[in-house]
Structure formats: C-alpha cells, structure tokens
Amino acid sequence: MNIKILGPGCINCLALGKKVREVVQDLGIEAEIEKLTDMRQIMQYPILSTPGLVINEKLVSSGRLPSKDEIKEFIVAAKA
C-alpha cells in the first residue's frame, strides 16, 4: 500500500503524517508513507486544499485533518 501525505509543511500536514504513521503501526500493515511538499507534485492530484491524504494514488481526504478512526477506515477501504 502506498500512502502519500500532501502539504507544504504547515502544522496540519505534519499532524496528519504523525497520525497516519500511528494508524499504520496500530493496524500492523505494510505501507510506504511519503510526504510530498513540492507544489508541482502535490498538484498531480485533484486537490484544492491541503493537507491531503492519498492512498494508492487515490485522493481520499483534503482540506482537513481526519481523525485516526477515519484514517483507519480509509486504509481498510483501500485494502479491500
């Protein structure tokens, strides 16, 4: 599973990264987590508002900090 966190480095993006890492650890799954801060790379996805969460190249959340439960749901849904 490939997870990307999109954001230029503000508090929310960093917090999202931390939450995602924790959820991945809790779930005990194999996931490659990348942080994209370059605007050109970020804009490859149809995102209008950072922070953004991309799982397996699909944008699942943008413009806010989802809770750990929500992140868990996204990941579980992506695995299916």
Place this chain on the structure above:
Amino acid sequence: MDNAITTNMLVEVKPKKGNNALFVWLGLGLVFWVFIYYFLKRAADFISFNVLGLSPSSHLGGSVSFFLYDAPKVLMLLVLVVFGIGIIRSFFTPERTRGLLAGKKETIGNIMAASLGIVTPFCSCSACPLFIGFVEAGIPFGVTLSFLIASPMINEVALVLLYGMFGWKVALLYIGTGLVIAISAGWIIGRLKLERFIEDWVLERRNGAGVAVSDLTGMTFENRVRYGLRAVRDIVGKVWPYLLGGIAIGAVIHGYVPNGVLASFMGKGAWWSVPLAVIIGVPIYSNAAGVIPVVQALLEKGAALGTVLAFMMAVVGLSLPEVIILRRVLKWQLLAVFIGVVAVGIIITGYLFNAVL
C-alpha cells in the same frame, strides 16, 4: 461520486449517541451560556472588590476586574461564534466555491469571491493548491485574489473580539471594509493584467479542472453540529492561550498606563501613524486572539481607532508565511503588487476610520 468517500469525510466515527441526546445537551448549553454571560460583569466586580478586597480605583483593582470580566466574556463569545460559523462553513467547501465562481465575470466574481472567502473553510497554507485549482477552472485571476485576500483578513475570531469589545458597529465596519478591500484589490490587480507574472508551470495547467473529492453537501444537521463542535475544539483549543495572554496584557495596560499617553504618537493627529502601523503589522503574523485585546487597551489609552484597526488588519490579513507560500505560484513582481495594493487599501481604511469615527 463515490458514496463511501463522501460519508467517510463527514464526521468522526463515534459510538452512536441518539440524536436527541446531542441536541438536548446543545440546548442546555445555550441556556447556561446566556445565563452566565448575563451575570459576568457583576461576578467579576464582586470577586475583585468584595472577595479579594481590591479597590476599584486602584491599578491592581482595575486590572484584575478587567481581566476577570473580559477573559470569560471573550472566551464565551468565541465559543458561540466559532460554533455558529462552523455550522455555516459545513455548507461550503473550496470545491463548491470553485464551482460557484467558475464562469463568473469580474466585478460580480470579485464580490462573490470575497463573500465566499468569509464562509469557506480555508487555511492559508492551502493558498497554492487553491490558487492553481481556481486558475484551472478558468476563474479570472483577480477574482481568485479577492478570495485569497478576504479569507484570512475577515477572521471570525477577530470578529467576535471586536464585537465583544467595541460593539456591533465596529464589528460590522470590520467586515465591511475587509470586503471592500478584498473586492477592490482583486479587481484592480485583475485589471492590471499581470497574468504573465504567474509562475509558468501554473499557467500551463489551464486545461480543465480535475475531478476533486466530493463536497460535503450531503451532511445531516447532526453532522453539521458535530462539525461545529469540532471547530470549537480546534480553534478555541488552539487560540485560548494567546487570548488569555493578550487580555492579560490588555488588563495591565488598562490598569497601569495613564490615560492619553498614546494620543501623541498613535492618536488622530499623527498622520504618519497609520502607514507606520500597517508597515509594522504586515510582516507580523499573529492570530487575532492575541492582537485584539492589546488593541482594546491601546484604544483606551488614546490611540486612534483607525490606526489601531489598520494595524490589526495588517497583522491578520497579510502574513509572512502566507507570502512565502504564495511565492511558489506568483513571481515576486506580482507578489509585491499584491502586498502593495492590499497594504494601501488598509492604510486608506485606517485614515477613513480616523476621519469618520
């Protein structure tokens, strides 16, 4: 539209309480709120003068009663307004705003964009993706700028504080001038036809908007309430230390600085105080919570309202972090024009207020 994604984005997964429990608590909370708010001043004075035994005319007595009244008052107002605006914002997303603005001409577009800037939830660090996304959707450059100017400048925290401290007239004036500045600055820059100063890689993308993640229009009212409550937790939770700090400073100024001391260099007579206040304010970034209580205290001591409001708008509306981020999509010439036009708008507003109020 993928329904799984839509519902997942709406609300935290909590153990299901009945709807009724939430609304009952909400109702009780509001009643409680009104009750406490009504008795706040009396309670603050009672504690300062009767319980602590301070004298109303002493420096310490003045400062303490100011703090005990102001701090809870402002916090309570903040909670109420952030909650209310949170609910309003649950109806808007950047994607929806983009849809509303696409195809609108300038002027109408500028007015709509500035108004939407107030109600669309938006963080300054999103300035780039939003800018690019709007450009892609064919929204005129000036219109996008009106949105980007209005959004940080008209800040609900600042609004609450201004209302709580100076009354609704000043609060309305704040929104009104913020809108006027955002609309006209965006319109003016749009007319200057400076598109060639947008970074090239952004301009190359003007080939149709991608499909963005679905918007949140499917929310139930209960979800909106939760969204509002979460906004309160996030915003008030982040802001309250600055708020208390600002009020404490304000309390000290209120109690200890003699009246009229500031009139000499921040008063109406000193014509250069407005531009100076704006020049100092632009590079500073503080959230509104910290600045306004200080603003109030300065006003009490003789600073002119226009100067002080101009300072606040400069601090809150233009920030160094936001400018640094915008540099990724705008060349420095355009960035300079952007900052310049907004700054001049704020200065003019400052003079206007000083002349009129």
